[in-house]
Amino acid sequence: MTQKPPTRGAAAPRFRSIVTTILMVMLTVMIIRDIFARRWSSPGRAASDVTHHLP
Template sequence: MSEHFPATDGVRPRWRGLVTTVMLILISVMIVRDILIRRWTGTPPAPPDTTQQSH
């Protein structure tokens, strides 16, 4: 298979590094946002989804 990118002496194209950086920033923001929302809403954690045995 032929490469579609020109040889740049082993350096990734700039847009690929930019896409990776933006994705990491977005994931980090989503994680922090989720943590802060859970802390500020004060809702107790959901019980585990386990079924009870009938007696």
């Protein structure tokens, strides 16, 4: 005999869809916030990738 898992109705897929959407929106907001923070909070000149040695 094969057993089927109990069905929970349509609420479970809808709940998962809402949670996924909220997580994607939060991720997008964090990425955009990071881009704006890097653009406007940078000091007067861009940081160099070259290591400076003190004499």
